[in-house]
Amino acid sequence: MNQAVLITKHGKAKCIANALAPLGFDVVESNAFDTDSLGTFAGDIERTLSPKEAALKKAKMACELLGAEFGLGSEGSFGNGPYPGIVNWNDEILCFYDRATDQAIYASASGPFAISSIQVNSETCRDTLLKKxxxxxxxxxxxxxxxxxxxxxxxxxxxxxxxxxxxxxxxIEPDLRAMHCPLRQKMISKAADDLANRLRAICPKCNAKNFVVKEAVAGLPCEQCGLATQQIKQHKYHCECCDHTELKNTEQTAADPYYCQLCNP
Ligand SMILES: [Zn+2]
Ligand SMILES: [Zn+2]
Structure with missing residues (x-):
């Protein structure tokens, strides 16, 4: 087994370990560095790095501080999403850093987050609140x-x-630290599944990891008139290490005329 070190105080390794074990990675937790110093959810320490930057920094520090070959960094954020202000949204990023090749692989998962804050006032019934x-x-x-x-x-x-x-x-607000937030634990596990897929995807030219679809190319021709539509025609696989690119056609060969500007203007 290769060790992949994750610096955390928040018990995240158990959310990631199952996805990486079949690939020969043993996720080891370390608290060699206080990740809270990069910012907290409670807002008492401000975040200055973007989630991606923070995840990379944590993954690199795992390698530096512990002499590990592989480092992991996990960073979650809340807000944004497709319906800001209406639906609270959770984004989880996982960074896998390979010290020997200097390659950083970013995996992610995101989705709605169901818990919102609750204001307590003199009218609040404690039984109802507890149930909630x-x-x-x-x-x-x-x-x-x-x-x-x-x-x-x-x-x-x-x-x-x-x-x-x-x-x-x-x-009252949800404590968003991973060990206190089962919904986040699930989302981190989903990001770990994405990471596993990226670690399995090997570039046919240079053997680097993360040879996955990086772009979807529109232009699937209309079934009726042949005009290019906005539907996806091909997936572009790209290797960030050697720049090797492959275009693969999607299973569909023609688009429903519903999506055609000519047939369904
Ligand atoms: Zn390559
Ligand atoms: Zn058409």
């Missing part, structure tokens, strides 16, 4: 009040804290 929180099994919470943030609270502890401190104004 317990709907998200295993999820832990942040409690923000009077410029304080309590982190990693279970639903029960949070309700007790509200009572003990007799809080009538507070904001």
């Amino acid at each position: 929180l317990n709907h998200f099994q295993g999820q832990r919470w942040l409690l923000k009040f009077d410029e304080q943030i309590l982190k990693g609270l279970s639903s029960e502890t949070l309700i007790e804290t509200l009572a003990d401190k007799q809080l009538t104004e507070a904001l």
Whole structure:
């Protein structure tokens, strides 16, 4: 087994290990570096790097600090997505860094994130609130009040804290750190599946990894009149190490006239 080192305090290795094991990688967790210093979800430390930059930095540091051949970096972000302001969105990036070749491979997964923040006021019924929180099994919470943030609270502890401190104004947010957020763990596992596919995809010319579809080429001809449509005609496989490119036709040979500018203007 090759070791792939992941620097984390948030127990992410278990989300990634299963996908990489069949490829001969043993995902090893290390806390040699405090990844929170690159920014936190709670907002007490600001993020200055883009998610991709942060993932690469973590993966490279794993190699530097631990002398590993392969480093992994994981970075999640929330917001953005296709419906900003309407649907909360979770993006997870995984970077795999190969020290010998200096190749960095980025894998990702994203999707809607169902948990939103909850405002507590004097009207809030604690039983209803507890039910609402317990709907998200295993999820832990942040409690923000009077410029304080309590982190990693279970639903029960949070309700007790509200009572003990007799809080009538507070904001509850999901604790987004991976070990406290089962929905994120699932998304990280999906990104790990994407990474496994990229590690399996070998360039026929130089044997580098990540020979996957990098671009979809439009232009599938209309079934009725032959005009090029915006439907996908080919997939472009590209190797970032030797620049080798292959175009492969999709299974479809003609587009439904529904997509044709001439037949269905
Ligand atoms: Zn190549
Ligand atoms: Zn047509």
